[in-house]
Amino acid sequence: MATGIRDKVAIIGMGCSQFGERWDCGPDDLMVEAFGEALKDAGIERDRIDAAWLGVFFDEQNTGKSALPMSMALRLPNIPVTRVENLCATGTEALRGAAYAVAAGACDIALAMGVEKLKDTGYSGLPERTKGTFEDLYLPTSTAPGAFAQLAGAYAAKYGFSMDELRRAMAHVSVKSHENGAKNPKAHLRSRITTEQVLGAPMISYPLGVFDCCGVSDGAACAIVTTPEIARSLGRRDVVTIKALQLAPSNGVEMSHGSWDGTHTLTTPLAAKRAYAEAGIRDPRAEINLIEVHDCFSITELVVMEDLGLSDPGRAPHDILDGRYDADGAIPCQIDGGLKCFGHPIGASGLRMTYEIYLQLLGRAGDRQLRSPTIGLAHNLGGIPNRNVASINVLGLHKV
Amino acid sequence: MTRLGCIVSASAYVPRLRLPREVIANAMSWATGGAGKPKGARSICNWDEDSLTMGVEAARGALPRSGAPVNAVAMASTTLPFADRSNAALAAACLDLGADVETQEFGGTLRAGTTALANAARREGRTLVVATDSRAAMPGSAQEAAFGHGAAALVIDGAASSRELPVPDAALASVLGTGHVAANFVDHYRMAGSDFDYALEERWVRDAGLAALPARAIGQALIQAGVAARDVRHFVMPGSAANLKRIAKSAGLDPDVQLADPLQADCGDTGSAHALLMLVGALERALPGELILLASFGQGVDALLLRVEPGVAAWRAQQRPLSMTLARRQVETQYTRYLSHAGLLQVDFGMRAERDNRTAQSVAWRKHEMLDAFRGGKCRRCAAVQFPLSRVCVNPDCRETDTQDSFRLADSTGRVKTFTEDWQAYSRRPPYVYGNVSFAEGGNLFMEFTDLDAGELAVGDSLRFVLRIKDQDALRGFRRYFWKAARA
Numbered sequence: 001m002a003t004g005i006r007d008k009v010a011i012i013g014m015g016c017s018q019f020g021e022r023w024d025c026g027p028d029d030l031m032v033e034a035f036g037e038a039l040k041d042a043g044i045e046r047d048r049i050d051a052a053w054l055g056v057f058f059d060e061q062n063t064g065k066s067a068l069p070m071s072m073a074l075r076l077p078n079i080p081v082t083r084v085e086n087l088c089a090t091g092t093e094a095l096r097g098a099a100y101a102v103a104a105g106a107c108d109i110a111l112a113m114g115v116e117k118l119k120d121t122g123y124s125g126l127p128e129r130t131k132g133t134f135e136d137l138y139l140p141t142s143t144a145p146g147a148f149a150q151l152a153g154a155y156a157a158k159y160g161f162s163m164d165e166l167r168r169a170m171a172h173v174s175v176k177s178h179e180n181g182a183k184n185p186k187a188h189l190r191s192r193i194t195t196e197q198v199l200g201a202p203m204i205s206y207p208l209g210v211f212d213c214c215g216v217s218d219g220a221a222c223a224i225v226t227t228p229e230i231a232r233s234l235g236r237r238d239v240v241t242i243k244a245l246q247l248a249p250s251n252g253v254e255m256s257h258g259s260w261d262g263t264h265t266l267t268t269p270l271a272a273k274r275a276y277a278e279a280g281i282r283d284p285r286a287e288i289n290l291i292e293v294h295d296c297f298s299i300t301e302l303v304v305m306e307d308l309g310l311s312d313p314g315r316a317p318h319d320i321l322d323g324r325y326d327a328d329g330a331i332p333c334q335i336d337g338g339l340k341c342f343g344h345p346i347g348a349s350g351l352r353m354t355y356e357i358y359l360q361l362l363g364r365a366g367d368r369q370l371r372s373p374t375i376g377l378a379h380n381l382g383g384i385p386n387r388n389v390a391s392i393n394v395l396g397l398h399k400v
Numbered sequence: 401m402t403r404l405g406c407i408v409s410a411s412a413y414v415p416r417l418r419l420p421r422e423v424i425a426n427a428m429s430w431a432t433g434g435a436g437k438p439k440g441a442r443s444i445c446n447w448d449e450d451s452l453t454m455g456v457e458a459a460r461g462a463l464p465r466s467g468a469p470v471n472a473v474a475m476a477s478t479t480l481p482f483a484d485r486s487n488a489a490l491a492a493a494c495l496d497l498g499a500d501v502e503t504q505e506f507g508g509t510l511r512a513g514t515t516a517l518a519n520a521a522r523r524e525g526r527t528l529v530v531a532t533d534s535r536a537a538m539p540g541s542a543q544e545a546a547f548g549h550g551a552a553a554l555v556i557d558g559a560a561s562s563r564e565l566p567v568p569d570a571a572l573a574s575v576l577g578t579g580h581v582a583a584n585f586v587d588h589y590r591m592a593g594s595d596f597d598y599a600l601e602e603r604w605v606r607d608a609g610l611a612a613l614p615a616r617a618i619g620q621a622l623i624q625a626g627v628a629a630r631d632v633r634h635f636v637m638p639g640s641a642a643n644l645k646r647i648a649k650s651a652g653l654d655p656d657v658q659l660a661d662p663l664q665a666d667c668g669d670t671g672s673a674h675a676l677l678m679l680v681g682a683l684e685r686a687l688p689g690e691l692i693l694l695a696s697f698g699q700g701v702d703a704l705l706l707r708v709e710p711g712v713a714a715w716r717a718q719q720r721p722l723s724m725t726l727a728r729r730q731v732e733t734q735y736t737r738y739l740s741h742a743g744l745l746q747v748d749f750g751m752r753a754e755r756d757n758r759t760a761q762s763v764a765w766r767k768h769e770m771l772d773a774f775r776g777g778k779c780r781r782c783a784a785v786q787f788p789l790s791r792v793c794v795n796p797d798c799r800e801t802d803t804q805d806s807f808r809l810a811d812s813t814g815r816v817k818t819f820t821e822d823w824q825a826y827s828r829r830p831p832y833v834y835g836n837v838s839f840a841e842g843g844n845l846f847m848e849f850t851d852l853d854a855g856e857l858a859v860g861d862s863l864r865f866v867l868r869i870k871d872q873d874a875l876r877g878f879r880r881y882f883w884k885a886a887r888a
Contacts, residue, residue, distance in 0.1 A: 137767070137882060141755065142825065145824060154817060156859075255846060262818040
């Protein structure tokens, strides 16, 4: 029976670029920016890194394919670099590659980088893309907000909420994240907003208005990982270790089988169950101190609260409105502002979330520092409710 | 002596959208000087409809659910989407008629529908005749108000070896005689590659064409049928009442002959489909034993003499396809939206509209049963219905390999599980509505909806499926089709 990677991998350095409409930067510049911070944080020489993983989604739009964009941008010493892609879980997938390599003993120190340059398309929203030669012939040319908006109608119908009631809870998701993001100098959107603003905003995909949608930004984030032993040899005592790193992709049930009711994601509960087991978490509501979840849209965050087992089915709107996930609530969610305020440079997001958990656990989160968190969870949902890749990583403090 | 064929099924399709002529007049009166309030509305295609999709929809209403399959499909139109790529084969594929069906196309004249019907009545076997047209009209032209878009479909049981053989019980009407006259009489024309008709003076057309040419063809049909002109009860021919009365007189018909509804009030002239569309209307009213004279005009005349058969009563008790399709209507109040749908106004739909819609034809062929006939899979092991058909069953409790039989979903029904009205996505008629559909037999598909405007749809609504234009490939001049969900 596999034992997982709990406490086998320590994060010794992280970096995160300024997120936003980085008209001044290409993806190579963003990687250099994040990497410089991480290297300084780790306190190691660049050439001590044995292998690297690069996560980028829209390779056609920004970096191009393969290992080369990062190997060349960072002038890495010809070490193995693997480019990975797993929709919005891409950044976490890069971390998974690096962490597994370290846990396996294949290398001592590894780098995980996620980057995305979205703002070179000439229009707002995500770039248009093909779904493949067959699927383009029958699937709708949906947008991300349109695909996620689907959750709202089904959820409201199942649990007996009027759309107005549900939209009010969804609005609080965004208001809360903006409140947090306003305190984060690296966030893209740093204004506070009101529920009335959210509800009165122009409709993007019913029932999602502009403020129910995360921003579209450029950014990069990275992590340098090693073994706890090497971390100790570098003088660390309290380090952040990976408690769990799990992935659950759809296998087509939501797309083609009638059993899915459209009100939640099938994958997140599966990834959560595995992650809690790997991390040794028995009662997530009591043991997890903060979460960064995939709030691409307000409704996504709402249903994910239930999919992670943090709210009971049908109760998330109430818990959200009760402030359970606010900065001063029981389980602060998106304390850094989330995708809502950072935007969602796809390849970078998972590592950007990890970055915030890392800072919070080490007490380095400045104005938004929570009181002594010891366990944090980051969740990504790549794709659309109909088919997606859910990733979860759990980080915690560990004495070496 | 052989007996000509008979109509055993009939259906009609008129698009949901109706453009009131007053809307046209209000928008264009600055140019036309047209005053007053013109009456009625014309039918217009939604952005995702064309002659092919209308024809398929009409045909679906006419095709027998059981019994002998049709062994030929004849498409008649002057506006089919492809000049070289069999529109009839495309329609046959979407109608799931099988590979052994003979495909025919009739075009080049507004008589195409009646010519196809006459040919079907003369050949052996069962023919699906589909007449469909969606003619464009220049803004401000008389045709813009007069034309409509629509389709009719008839299933013809072909000629029998002897006149003594009884007509089938299902027959709605039997063809007793046909007549054809060709005349190089240019009342209007449209050159290949042109968008619009060029129409000549109506008075000349009336006096030199309509008053002179039809009587000869009608005479031939009457002689072949062996009936007297005065015994004809219904006269079905596109045209104005005044002109039809003159034609009736010239052909020796009873002055009180029943003129079929020209469908001007809420449809307009549907071109090569119109005679057959009017015939469907006449069959909704005619009594068994009555004689119908069907004629159409276009560089000559086709005339068919039909006798209404007893089977019409049972058919009419079950459906009145023309009345039903006309009753499903939505008023289009935006003249510029009509122009955009018709491709007559270029609208800035933003950069998302630049998306490359190249079709991988090798994939389209490999998956043609799924894409054309809307066939999914049904697992022999667990009975799970699924789209697309795949090697491994999607049921999480089954997941067996190679257990799926092809299963047609086009004629299934469904319900809205989830949906959105997307204002960001590119659509020729925003919002772009799409969502998850639960099929009655089980299974789920994330798909487009059509014939819906904002606020019309709700979770749980009943759905049916219709063939529509999926995407346009402007770069390569190609149009692809797929099935969409519409409210039942």
